Amino acid sequence: LSIDALNLEHGCMITNADEVDVKKAIIKSSREVVVICDHTKFQATAFVSICPLDNIHGIITGKELDPGIRERILERGIHLEQV
Numbered sequence: 001l002s003i004d005a006l007n008l009e010h011g012c013m014i015t016n017a018d019e020v021d022v023k024k025a026i027i028k029s030s031r032e033v034v035v036i037c038d039h040t041k042f043q044a045t046a047f048v049s050i051c052p053l054d055n056i057h058g059i060i061t062g063k064e065l066d067p068g069i070r071e072r073i074l075e076r077g078i079h080l081e082q083v
Contacts, residue, residue: 001026002036005046008072011053013046023050034058039065053078 001023005013012035014023027033033056042065058079065082073080 001033001050003046003050004037004041005044006035006037006041006053006059007043007045008053008069010045011049012051012056013044013049015046015048017048020048020050027051027055032057034060036060038062042066042069 001012003012004015007013014020027050033051035056035058037059039062042061053073053076056078058081059073060081060083063082065080070080070082
């Protein structure tokens with residue numbers, strides 16, 4: 001899934017309310033959920049929350065991610081791929 005914001009407290013969020021039902025259905029029907037976002041999306045907020053971080057299994061992001069945020073993501077047992 002692509003998202004607009006990923007917040008450690010509020011989970012994955014998007015700005016387009018029209019996409020909420022589709023993204024929630026994808027999450028519900030998936031065996032594994034992988035989120036794609038660049039480093040600027042972390043600790044940001046957006047209009048609508050689509051799921052808590054407990055619902056995702058992996059994140060793909062850039063190498064620019066703050067090391068402190070990286071550690072907090074890994075502590076939650078979420079696979080993190082930095083490219």
